[in-house]
Amino acid sequence: MSLKIYVDRLSQPSRAILIFCKLNGIEFEEVNIDLSKGQHRTPEYQEVNIMKQVPAIVHDTFKLFESHAILRYLASAFPETADHWYPKDLQKRANVECVLDWHHSNLRRGSAGYVFNTILAPAFGLPLNPQAAAEGKKLLSASLATIDTYWLQKDGSFLLGNSQPSLADLSLVCEIMQLEFLDEKDRVGLLSPHKNVLKWIDDVKSATAPYFDDIHATLFKVSEIFQKQRSAGASS
Amino acid sequence: MSLKIYVDRLSQPSRAILIFCKLNGIEFEEVNIDLSKGQHRTPEYQEVNIMKQVPAIVHDTFKLFESHAILRYLASAFPETADHWYPKDLQKRANVECVLDWHHSNLRRGSAGYVFNTILAPAFGLPLNPQAAAEGKKLLSASLATIDTYWLQKDGSFLLGNSQPSLADLSLVCEIMQLEFLDEKDRVGLLSPHKNVLKWIDDVKSATAPYFDDIHATLFKVSEIFQKQRSAGASS
Structure with a gap:
C-alpha cells in the first residue's frame, strides 16, 4: 500500500508527521503543498483535503486529515512503530x-x-x-x-x-x-x-x-x- | 473498580460523558462540581484535576481529564461498549x-x-x-x-x-x-x-x-x- 503525505515543512503538524514516519521507518512519498503560494486552495488539493489544510495523508485509497488523527492512525497501522x-x-x-x-x-x-x-x-x-x-x-x-x-x-x-x-x-x-x-x-x-x-x-x-x-x-x-x-x- | 465522574451538567463535555456511560451500562458515581459556585477552584477538586475544569474522572486510582480522552478511555476500558x-x-x-x-x-x-x-x-x-x-x-x-x-x-x-x-x-x-x-x-x-x-x-x-x-x-x-x-x- 502506498502512503502519500501532503505537507508544508513550515507547518508545525506537518513536521511532526514527517519526523514520526522517518523515525519509525515508515515509507512514504512527501508531496509539498506550498501554503504561501496558495497550493492548498487548488481544486486538485481539495480532492485530497476539502478543508484546504496541511497535513493530510492518502494511504492507498484512504484519505485522512487532522494531524493528531493521522499520528494515531499511522502508529496503529504500522506495527513496526515503537510502543512508547x-x-x-x-x-x-x-x-x-x-x-x-x-x-x-x-x-x-x-x-x-x-x-x-x-x-x-x-x-x-x-x-x-x-x-x-x-x-x-x-x-x-x-x-x-x-x-x-x-x-x-x-x-x-x-x-x-x-x-x-x-x-x-x-x-x-x-x-x-x-x-x-x-x-x-x-x-x-x-x-x-x-x-x-x-x-x-x-x-x-x-x-x-x-x-x-x-x-x-x-x-x-x-x-x-x-x-x-x-x-x-x-x-x- | 470504582468510577467517579466529576461534572457540572451545564458543561457540554460533562453531559457527553454522562450520556455515554448511561447508554453503555457503565456504573459510576456522579460528583457535582458547581462551576458557578467556583467548586472547580477548591483545593479538594485540584487533587482530582489540577486544571480546575470539568469533566474529570477517577477510575479506581487513575485520574484523567479532557473529555475526548475520557470518552476514548471509557470506550476502551469497558468492553460492554458497542463498537460503533x-x-x-x-x-x-x-x-x-x-x-x-x-x-x-x-x-x-x-x-x-x-x-x-x-x-x-x-x-x-x-x-x-x-x-x-x-x-x-x-x-x-x-x-x-x-x-x-x-x-x-x-x-x-x-x-x-x-x-x-x-x-x-x-x-x-x-x-x-x-x-x-x-x-x-x-x-x-x-x-x-x-x-x-x-x-x-x-x-x-x-x-x-x-x-x-x-x-x-x-x-x-x-x-x-x-x-x-x-x-x-x-x-x-
Whole structure:
C-alpha cells in the first residue's frame, strides 16, 4: 500500500508527521503543498483535503486529515512503530490522549495565534492583528508554564514522566519550534522562564536526531531570512 | 473498580460523558462540581484535576481529564461498549478521531466563545466581550456549515455517513445544545440554515433516549430562566 503525505515543512503538524514516519521507518512519498503560494486552495488539493489544510495523508485509497488523527492512525497501522509513541496500555495511552487534546485549546491556539498575527499574516495576504497577537501571547505563556510546572514535573525526560517520547512530545515540540520565526529577544523572553521546557526541547531533539534538524532545515532558513529583514529594517 | 465522574451538567463535555456511560451500562458515581459556585477552584477538586475544569474522572486510582480522552478511555476500558461508539477498525476509528480533533478548533471554539461572551460570562464574574462574541459567532456559523455540507453529506443519519452514532456525534451535539442558552431568535437564526444539522440533532437525541433529555434537564431549566429574564427585561 502506498502512503502519500501532503505537507508544508513550515507547518508545525506537518513536521511532526514527517519526523514520526522517518523515525519509525515508515515509507512514504512527501508531496509539498506550498501554503504561501496558495497550493492548498487548488481544486486538485481539495480532492485530497476539502478543508484546504496541511497535513493530510492518502494511504492507498484512504484519505485522512487532522494531524493528531493521522499520528494515531499511522502508529496503529504500522506495527513496526515503537510502543512508547502511542502505548497499547489503556491508561498510558489515555494520558497521551489527554496531552494531545489539551494541546488544541492551549499551546496550539496560543502559539499559532501569536506567531501568525506577529509575523506570518502578511505572507498570506492578511493584516497583522495586534489584539489577537496579545491574546495568543498570553495563552502561549500560560501553556508553556503548564508544560513546565505540570506535564514535565514527574521523573523522566519527557511529558508525563515518560522515559521515551510519545506522539504528544513530538506534536508539542514541533509547535514550539514555530517560535523560531519570532524576533530572538521575544523568543528568548517567552521560553527562558521555563527551564524544564528548554531541557525537554533538547531531549526531544536528541531522541529524534537526525530527523528533527533535517525536517526543520526549511524553518531555520526562513527564520534566518526574517532575522535579516529585521536587522536591515533596524539599521536603515 | 470504582468510577467517579466529576461534572457540572451545564458543561457540554460533562453531559457527553454522562450520556455515554448511561447508554453503555457503565456504573459510576456522579460528583457535582458547581462551576458557578467556583467548586472547580477548591483545593479538594485540584487533587482530582489540577486544571480546575470539568469533566474529570477517577477510575479506581487513575485520574484523567479532557473529555475526548475520557470518552476514548471509557470506550476502551469497558468492553460492554458497542463498537460503533469508537470502532476497532483502524480507518473507521481514524475518521472518528478526525472529527473529534477538528471539533476543538472549530465548533467548540466558536460555540464556547460565542455563548460565554454573549450570556455566561457575568455568572463567572467576568464582563461580556462583544468582539470575542462576534469572532465566536463567525467560527460557530462556519463550523455548523461544515457539519451540514461535509460531515453529514454521506448516506446514514450520523456523522461520516455512519448508521449509528460515534463519540464524535455525542460530543458535537452536546456542544450545540449549549446554544439553548441563547435568545430563541438568535439560536434559530444560527441553526435554521443547516437542515442536515437539525435532522442530525434529532437523530442523536432519538438514538440516545431517554438519557439525552434526562441529562439535559438542568440545561433546559436554566435556559428557561434566561428566557424569562429576557422577557422581563423587554417588557419592563
